[in-house]
Amino acid sequence: MHIIGLLAVLIALPILGILCAWLGLDAAGVDSLRQQMQTVLPGYLVTSGWLALMVTLGVALVGGAAAVAISLFEFRGKRFFSWALLLPMAMPAYVCAYAYTDFLQYAGIVQGTLRGWFPGFRFDVRGLPGAIFLFVFTLYPYAYLLARNALSERGTHLMEAARMLGTPLRERIVRVALPLARPALMAGAALALMETLADYGVSAYFGLTTFTTGIYKAWMVLDDRIAAAQYASALLLFVAVLLWLERREQQRMRFSSVRGHRGDDGGAEARLPVLGGGRAVLAWLVCGLPVLLGFVLPVLILLQLWWGELGRTAQTGFEGGSASLFSFSRYAGWVWNSFRFGGMAALVAIVLALSLCFAQRAGGMSRVSGWLLRGVARLASMGYAIPGSVIAVGILLPVAWLQAMWPAAGLGVLLTATSLGVIYAYLVRFTAVAVQSVEAGYTRIPASVDEAARTLGSSRGAIAWRLHVPLLWRSLATAALMVFVDVVKELPATLLLRPFDTDTLAVIAHNLARDERLGEAALPALSIVAVGLVPVLVVMRALDTRKN
Template sequence: MRAIPTLILALVAAVLALPVLALLGAWTQWDTATAQILGEMTRTVLPQYLGTTVGLALMVGVGVVAVGVPAAVLVTVFDFPGRRSFEWLLLLPLAMPAYVTAYAYTDFLQFAGPLQNWLRATFGLQGRLLPEVRSVWGAAWVFSFSLYPYVYLLARTALAERAPQLMEAARLLGAGLGRRLREVALPMARPAVAAGTALALMEVLADYGVSVYFGIQTFTAGIYKAWLAMDNRVAAAELATVLLALVVVLLWGEQRAQRRLRFVGGGSSHAGSGDARPIVLQGWPRALAWLLCLLPMLMGFALPVLFMLRPLSADWSVLPWDRFLGWAWNSIRLGAITAVLAVGAAWFLAFSLRRRPDWLRRAAVQVVALGYAVPGAVVVVGLLLPVGWLQQRWPDAGVGGWVTATVLGLVWAYLVRFVAVALQSMQAGYARVPRSLDESAALLGAGGLGLAARVHWPLLRRASLAAGLLVFVDVMKELPATVVLRPFNTDTLAVVADQLARDERLGEAALPSLALVLVGLVPVMLLSRALRSERPTHA
């Protein structure tokens, strides 16, 4: 009987790891034509894709650090009016998909947008008055203010543990404020900053909406161009492999930084004991702190929302209200199906690992946990490659129709990416369940499914609900996999927002975009609530 759960575990891991395995398998089909394609790509588009992607990543890396680190230091080390509010307000850009932020800024700042029209009318000017927002610099701006919460959140968590106490000790030893920040606070936050930056850069590499909408030649845009425009699966697979290699490098850096972060943060037992208070700011330093905390929230959330609300308030008649419910239903339906399946798979994996933490189960969990780092474009290519092989071998079986003409392929792609999100939440829930309960249940004759249903499930309901909500929201916002794999008449809010924006119908794109923002606020509010509940109290 034990062989059945093990077989199911191996099958789940294999299904979720198929995209990466298929990409690696594509290189076994090396022939002269493949070598010619790769050589031509190396001479033409590959250097451009690599240069643009790396350049954009470098700019975004500098941007998220420049925005996130000062905000984290200010709300942790210093005290000023409104600091408690800024602690959660600075998380709000997490609710804004980067492509929605790109639509909002383009609508407001483009040549025919309201800002440049107002400047021309007010000052009697002509021509373009602002730089073109659809550029690499514009994308770096969008990503920096959309993704800085990764750096802010991790740096804030690292600093909140011991920074006030250690800075107070440094002050008693005669160190000035600048030296305390430079030699105490920032070194403590360095591993967290590195981990947050790596997470932000993985989002940049996985992006599809911003790069395609701005016309930037990144690897993700090149993958879809090779597959959909050039109809060349080999080229798409090779580009996807290069992109996957870049993501693996970033993931390795993020995991290494996380290990250093646990080492740095696992020190004094007096952390958060209330022995030191944040430094109270007065005068112009207080005003500067307000500015540095208010600016990221405005640029990453408040202004894009206002830019999107402008066309809604201007002319409600142009909005596609009649079709909005259909788009919303498709998004909700796909999100709910995926959330249920992802939570079920994550629960099975976490339960199996808890019962028998052998090498097979640990390997299966690690393979599944890597799915969230795999870009949607890589998942799509990795799923369609074996489908194409099977279709060529058995053309009458209709394998391609099952994957591309139904929601099967789309839900499969979602699960590959987002089971890792549910798994993380379920493992965190299991960490709070004492193993003594398992031993007590075993003495009473409960084991296997009985243990999971009667003992674990009542204790894991909140973790399961949180996991389902996170997966649901991620599916609602997912764009690259949905664009390619959705069946006919299954447009989602994310796909429609992208299509309307690329058709220059930004006013109509505002409605589905704002709906996605409202949905994205759910996990942000849950996160801010969890952070407030963990806040140390001061004596």
């Protein structure tokens, strides 16, 4: 149990390191903070605030409208849209940014056509409005999925009851469906907001002054570790508030979805209104535009960029000039690095998750040690909601302190620009994903199974390895898959901590796009999308299985 507690402390250490940065604040630090408040902090607050507000509203609007259309109405194409609306979950926002930057460039066909119709027209997607657009149409599935589940469980039945009482359709949606879906929409919007605050790729590529880009600039450009820690702690505080709000809405959502007896289980016998004519067209627009703008169009743009790059490469040769970046060996190296980091992080994450969940399930600890383990485990579970740049600073800052105190220990060599440091950052951020999956699996294993095994003389290790692992293999496989995909898409932590000359698909796509080599960035970007489709397909299959 002491070893498991130590592992939990190590997972939570970067978060504690960020908070401890304020303990050593001296007069120089106070003066630096005052200067930041007069110069860069107002810009970070304004940009991040507007981004957070508009993305929250947009995600709730787009996701809520799609959920209402799918859950409460029947129309042609509904089955297709019900799963197609999840496809943008596979599209990282920074990949979408690369696609739309090329598609909407000033010399492109879109703006050229619009200038022909409207002389003087000009639109630059690389700004705050463009970032809001990208985040809304890549993150709305969070709100859509949760609101759809809430409305499917109780919405159809209550809508049918309101119809029988003579309530018009518009009143049924406004007074019944939307209040019922509000906790789910708020929870989904909070998740989307945390992803927005954690983003680095879009903000850096568009040149936005957000807290995430400020952390990276303070650490890597200005070499001001204290300022980076202060920005990170402010962002950490905001994320903690969001987590509290999200958990509160999740509890309200669970309360609102309590089912009654089988005849009152969410409207299984209720008849859904059938849409036709103009209303059906409106439903297609509500469901089709998010899929088109958040997935189909960016994929087509990236495929066109890739095809054009292949044509240029065929003319110059794979080993000539800039086309050498497109050689198979280099691409295979990026894929290998991404899959190597993802595989190692996934393997260690499921071992940690199984150990933590088993320790909490097994009991046998003193009240103090049990309370401590649960507290540290809860702190560690915040990792998924914390931006990768914050975690990277939380790792590098304590390492710098310890290296200054004990130079002979070599901690900086172990965790700075090494695979070990990258894997550690991934575990801090994504172990929470594995823990949630394993905890869900443990709820399906009765405690009597453990008691019977202990009665037969089985040790704790035998119970975990020979009994729990076979019963939890689906949960463990799901946890490994989710961690693997998240690692492949992770950008800021990899940028800050990766070994030298070790690029992943996310890093190389970001670097090439930053250098305006979008054609070369298309292949690694498409590869990230292909990997991201795997968990989306798993979710689709789970929804179909539950529906059947």
